[in-house]
Amino acid sequence: MTNISEDKIKNQLNPGEIVHLEDDLKIYNYLNLGPTHPATHGIFQNVLKMDGEVILDAEQTIGYIHRAFEKLAENRPFYQITPITDRMNYCSSPINNIGWQMTVEKLLGVKTTKRVDYMRVIIMELARISDHIICNSVIGVDTGALTGFLYIFQFREKIYEIYEQICGARLTTNIGRIGGFERDFNPTVISKIEEILKEFPKALIEFEKLLIRNRIFMDRTIGVGSISAERALEYGFTGPNLRAAGVDYDVRVMHPYSSYEDFDFILPLGTNGDTYDRFCVRQEEMVQSLKIIEQALKNLPEGDYHVDVPEFYLPPKDEVYTTIEGLIWHFKVVYGEINIPKGQVYHAVEGGNGELGFYLISDGGRQPYRLHFRRPCFIYYQAYPEMIKGSLLSDAIITMSSMNVIAGELDA
Amino acid sequence: MVDNNVLSDTISAQFGDDILSIEESYGMLDFIVNKDIIIDLLKWLKNHETLKFNFLTSLCGVHYPEKEDHELSVVYHLYSMYNNVRIRIHIFLPIAKPEVPTVTHLYPTANWMERETFEFFGVIFTGHPNLKIILNVEDMDYHPLLKQYPLVDNTRTDKDDKYFGR
Structure with missing residues (x-):
């Protein structure tokens, strides 16, 4: 008996009947993608159920770098x-x-000045650009185009230099204070931002020309995921x-802050909502971020770079x-x-990946009673198995x- | 346009006594509801022709050890994209029987959020397709965000330091 399907075996066999299973009954392979696979750009494990090179199902394991932030924050x-x-x-x-x-x-009811808001907007949009630079150039790398990645990364470096001028750190910035900033933008910051505004669009x-109408890139990304x-x-x-899928939801527009x-x-x-659309949306968002920075810098109001929150903002050292x-106050x-x-x-703020929410419960103590982070990655990563089902392994990577x-x- | 007044009137007209309290804090309505109606309420809010709370923003747990028989709380943040309005719904559960029906059939995004809440608080979401630990090691048999667990385990000796203590 040949050509018998797996379902038939399960459903229609009589007890004691003998069948010879032949070539039609598939053997599936389970492939461990990760946790330390270089193409996953981070510590992710996916157990893929494969039929040849086609993915039938995937199961994610997450939590490899769980650091209990919500518990830490309560203390x-x-x-x-x-x-x-x-x-x-x-x-x-x-x-x-x-x-x-x-x-x-928001909890304290502190109203920041326009200058603080605009400075924040400039920094947040720079951060968005550096986030999108990484994502988009890495899509290029994963489709085999390393040049764009190496070329555009110099601007990420320039953005990090701006952070360095503002707060002294580059990657984990700890930028700003409750109530504003610890110091004003110095002339170097302004000139570096102007340099980015001048050179980055070109x-x-x-970078876009390398990829966006490139036949290989389009074939690899359109309709994928x-x-x-x-x-x-x-x-x-x-x-x-979400915007790549066609929904115009953005926290910056729907719930304007800062x-x-x-x-x-x-x-x-x-x-x-495929890989190509996500690439294009991020690409255009960088252009829009530049536009916002340009407006903010041009209209940067005069005023103080912080507001008066003595309970949280350190007093000047001479005082x-x-x-x-x-x-x-310093000690307090x-x-x-x-x-x-x-x-x-x-x-909620519009983070690099989506709505980054902070749910804070205070019971009148000195620490948060409970702090929950709405992390956009955690929430949308659960759709990953559904998005890669039926595609090839290389498509799962991009x-x-x-x-x-x-x-x-x-x-977290 | 649906504002907070319309919202609180509509919801309390429909559910009446099962809405235990309504507060407005920082511009967002805050409902405490009877835990038995949570599925009906969310289903009604999602399918209502004008309210349309189609988006579950976040779901998390809170532990209040001093509230007798209401030790655990599950907090739902809902968002209506059509009206651009958010609400927050609390339910309270006794820690002795921390069971609440899952909302994964209404909002598939709740899947991992409920797993996270189960992991950290021990809330059992009945009917959940795959309720197991998600972030920590699989054999962890306690729920670390409960308030009885201190951040630092003071009984450990492997981190003793001559100069700085623990």
């Missing part, structure tokens, strides 16, 4: 939580830092991945050394000896890199 004063947020999406850590600081300000166009808008919403997609309503920019949208009040801030008002607050799953954010 720290508020200003010490900022460095924890760095380590979530480390490709755009300033967005995480500032998102957290704005959550605290480089971006050159696609997801419909309905399905994406059901899976809780946000950010560029004076985003002052700026003129458009939301690029895709139609198919600390010469006055008793300054010294007292550093030791975190300040009671926070009771309340619950949810604040689907993952185009989703921009960041291990630090995934595992």
Whole structure:
């Protein structure tokens, strides 16, 4: 008896009947992709059920770099939580830092000045550009085009130099303070931003020309790893991945924070939600981010670079050394000896990958009673098996890199 | 346009006594509801012709050890893209019987969020397709975000340091 399918064997066999299984009964292979595979750009494990080179199913294992951020946050004063947020999406850590600081300000009812808002917008958009540079150039690498990656990465370096001028750090930035910034933009920062505004658009166009109408790149990405808008919403997609599927949801527009309503920019949208659309959406978002930075820099208001929040913002050093009040406040801030008002607050910012939310419950103590991070990667990565089902192994790799799953954010 | 007043009136008109409290904090409505109606409420909110809460933003647990018989809380953040409005729904569960029906059939995105809540708080989501630990090691038999577990295990001796102590 030949040509018998697996279902038939299960359903229609009589007890005691003897069958000879022959070539039609498939043997599936299980392939361990990861956890330390170089093509997954991070520590992800996927157990793939393969029929030849076609993926039938996948099961993810996550949590390899879980660091218990929510538990840590319950045991720290508020200003010490900022460095924890760095380590979530480390490709755009300033967005995480500032998102957290704005959550605290919302709970305290602190109203920041326009200058602080605009400075924040500039930094957050620079961070978005550096996040998208990584994602898009890595899609190129995974399709076999290393040149663009090496070329465009010099601008990520330039953005990191700006962070360095503002806060002294490059990757895990701990940028800004609750209430504003620790120091104003110095002239080097301004000139470096202007340099990026002048040079980056040209480089971006050159990078785009390498890939966007490249036959090989298009064949590798169009229709690969696609997801419909309905399905994406059901899976809780946000950010560029949702916009690539055609839904115009962006926290910056729907719930403007940090004076985003002052700026003129458009939301690029895709139609198919595939890898190519995600690439194009990110590409255009970088152009829009540059536009926002340009407007913010041009209209940067005069004023103070921080607001007066004595409970959280360290007093200037000359006051600390010469006055008793300054010294007292300095110690109170550093030791975190300040009671926070009771309340619950949810604040979301548009991170590099989508809606980055902070749900903070305060019981009137000195530490958060509970802090929950809505990490966009964690939420949309669950759709990955569905997106790669029926595709080839090499397509699974670029689907993952185009989703921009960041291990630090995934595992918290 | 649906604002918070319309929202609280509509929901309390439909569910009445099962809505235990409504508060507005920082511009977002905060409902505490009877845990038995949570599925009905979410289904109704999702399919309502004007409210259309089609997006589950986040789901997480909270532990309140001092509230007797209401030790665990599950918090749902819902978002209506059509009306651009968010709400927050709390339910409370006793830690002795921390069971609540899953919402994965309404919002598939709840799958991993519920697994995370199960892992950290021990809330059992009945009917969940694959309720197992997600971030920590598989054989972990406690729920680390419960308040009785301190951050640092003071009984450990392998980290003793002559100068800095633990």
